[in-house]
Amino acid sequence: MPELPEVETTTKGLQKEIIGLRILDAWTDLTTKDKRKVDTVSNPKYFQKFKKEIIGEKVISVKRRAKNILINLTHDKTILVHLKMTGHLLYGKYKYKKKENKWLPDELGPLADPYNRFIHVVLTLNNKKHLAFCDARKFGKMTLLETSTMHQSKHLKDLGPEPLEKDFDVKKFQNRLTLRPKGNIKTVLMDQSLVVGVGNIYSDEILWHTDIHPERKINKIINKEFSNIFKNMKKLLSKGIDFGGDSMSDYRNIYGLPGEFQTQHRAYLKAGEKCTKKSCTGVIIKKVINNRSAHFCSKHQK
DNA sequence: TGCAGTGTTGCTTC
């Protein structure tokens, strides 16, 4: 689900609702033994430490870095959340069912979200409301970092530049992508160590708009095309934010409500449909490229 | 009914 526009939508929602609130309690039912998750709340031992650290702290700010949400707390602490495939952060009123060790939305909770049944972490706030982390597939990540050094942590240190930052220009963009001369453009666009924020949906859309085949090698792309990809990447990511994210799959904002960017798709999940580019007679096809499904026009993307 | 497919990324292998 969540690529830059969806994570940005969630971040903005949190900025509106939870800044200034204090964390009173934390709960989870996650119990993985996966080594890759030792330093996240999925590891029960880590969670105990995490809980102790965040209780009593107040939310100072909420930021986004790549597809990570950073909840900055007092005393140099920051909660990092990555939604991965099916994560949701929901804000509202929930109640705890002790018998089942489960949380349910209360009458003021985000009832709209059918993903409420996958609640795996709940933070209790000092306004009688909660921040719930729902995640059907349990791929998501939640961990605690030291704010002053977090950008050197393994979670953030290898990330490329932000595509929507003012000082990120087409020259820097081209220099980054050119680090992978033999890579397929679609795969390279999604490589978070080169440029952050683009995933499977937006990469398909960017390439449809720029008339470029997803398997075109980086070293076969000319300057003018880089400039076109750059412009369309910024345009489509901004549009995704303006539309409140893409809910073709399960993305919901912090109130459990869907975004609308899925109405703007030209390629993603449109296999078999006629291409809608002006005077193009092609059809959208689907092909697995580097283990990801790519959707593109059989005719105008070259 | 059963099984392929799913937005991400981290690890392994070559």
Place this chain on the structure above:
DNA sequence: CGAAGCAACACTGC
């Protein structure tokens, strides 16, 4: 180092 494949997990939809 880079490229590619697959695993992590559990549900949805064909």
